[in-house]
Amino acid sequence: MSTVRVARRGPRFLVMAAALVALGPMSFDFYLPSFPAISADLGVPVSSVQLTLSAALLGMGLGQLVYGPLMDRFGRRPPVVAGLAVYVLASLGCALSHSIGTLLVLRVVQALGGCAGVVASRAMTRDLYSGRDLAKAMSVIFLIFGIAPVLSPILGTLVLGWTSWRGLFIVLVVYGLLCIVAVVTFPETHAPDHRTDHGVREAIRAYGPLLRNRVVMVSGFIQALTGAALFSFISLSPGVFLEYDGLTSAQFLAIFGGVSLALFAVSQVNVRLLDRWEPRQIMATAVIVQSAAAAALLMSAVAQLSVWVFVAFLALAVAGVGLLMPNSTATALEPFPRAAGSAAAIVGALGMIGGAVWAAILSGLPVAPPVAMALGIAVATAITVALTQWLLRLRVRETA
Known part of the structure; x- marks a missing residue:
């Protein structure tokens, strides 16, 4: 590894990368x-407001597939700065929205902009x-990516104590601006001699080898299923603990x-x-422990x-995600130093879309909420x- 690259590594980069990857959970x-x-202010049922979340999840997942090739072609900074600018403007538009239709459209645009940060965080990490x-x-x-969905609603509740729902989106505007400053002031990590030299259309076609690579796709589907387990907990928790179990807000x-x-x-x-084991070795043990906890759950x-x-069983099962997600991501990106952006986009899109679809399926199951949550985690873990x-049986090859 070159001296220049080593000089860019360190706490500053990790803080920036964590802030970028947290754009997704913060936005959701x-x-x-x-x-x-929002329901009361715009005069629509809560179910209509929930559509803004589903739309954002879809935009965040699919948008990553666009940014991956762009970052491999033009470097990491230009596409991510452009995406963050879109995110900031869309967040401001959300704060000024006066109809559910406008809010719905702007939430999709916001997600399409914000997902640039999610892709960039993974790709830049692979660069260094x-x-x-x-x-x-x-x-x-991933520590930030995993904790942000859990802490974001709590932070949102605290912010709502001194502002309206529109103020929440203003906070996201400020967050996006800070991310832009961090990216602009950090050196480009994708050296020109490592970039792809074809046009955007050919860059998109470059997904072909990645989609045919079994290491990338298996790692990506592991990412999707670990995301499914995490979203099973996040999306169903209010219904399980507040409504079904009748716990207090403090207990929740x-x-x-x-x-x-x-x-x-x-x-x-x-x-x-x-320090002692390879990522895939850790994953093999972690998923066994997680599956046992999920079965007990x-x-x-x-x-x-x-x-x-x-x-207790829930905490153990969800904690397993902390071993599976980072190691599966590293396994997918390791063989592709030149196409890390595209590989990161595939992994990120699968994780986001998988979690969203899984949560939607679970919410419609005709079973008690705790059973639905536990079933979602158990099935996802069993497939994992x-x-x-x-x-473990696949051999990682340097293909790019």
């Missing part, structure tokens, strides 16, 4: 507590790190905090484990055991076991 979950206020160091860096970044926040702490601890343990839900027994075993 930060405004969740304001749904009733490789091997186990790449997996370690991904663990630090305690559960969120406990699960966040478990995820934080495991993400940090992963950094230490990488499902049994506790069906047997209607104490809510705190349910929460098979995919992880397959990944």
Whole structure:
């Protein structure tokens, strides 16, 4: 690795990358507590407001597939700055919206802009790190990606205490501007001699080899299923703990905090484990432990055991995501230093879309909310076991 690249590594880069990857969770979950206020202000049912979340998830997932080739062709900074500018303007438009239709459209535009940061964070990390160091860096970044969805609604509730729902989007405007400043003041990480030299149309066609690469696709589907497990917890928690179990707001926040702490601890343990084992070896063990916890979680839900027994197994199952997501991402990006943007886009899109679709399916199941949550996590984890075993048998090849 060149001296120039090593000089750019460090805490400053990791903070910037974590801020960029958190754009997604912040955009999705930060405004969740304001749904009733938006509903009342715009004169529409809450179900209509919920459509703005689904639209944003779809935009965030599909938009990544556009930015990947652009970042491989033109470098990381120009596309991400352009995307963040769109994000800032769309966030401002959301704050000024006076109809649900306008808000819906602007939420899609906001997601299409913000997903540039998600792709860039992964691609830039691949530019500066490789091997186990790449997996370690991904663990630090994923720590923010995993905790942000859990803490964002809490932060949103606190902000709502002194402003309206429109003020939440103003906060996102400021957040986007700070991200632009961070990116502009950081050196380009994708050297010109490593960039693709074809046009945008050919760049999009370059997805072909990536989509045919089994390491990328298996890692991507593992990402989708771990995202499904995480979104099972996030999306169904209010219905499980507040409505079904009748817990207080303080108890609900305690559960969120406990699960966040478990995820934080495991993400940090992963950094230490990488000193001794390869990412795929860690994944193989982690998914077995996670599947056992998910099975116990499902049994506790069906047997209607104490809510705190349910929460204990839930924390263990969700914590497994802290080992699977960063290591599967590192495994997918490692063989593609020249096409890291496109590879990151595939992995990111699968993770986002998989989580969104999974959560939508679970919300419609005709079972008790705790059973739906546990079933979603258990099924996703069971499939991940098979995919992880397959990944262990694949040989990573330098294809770009």
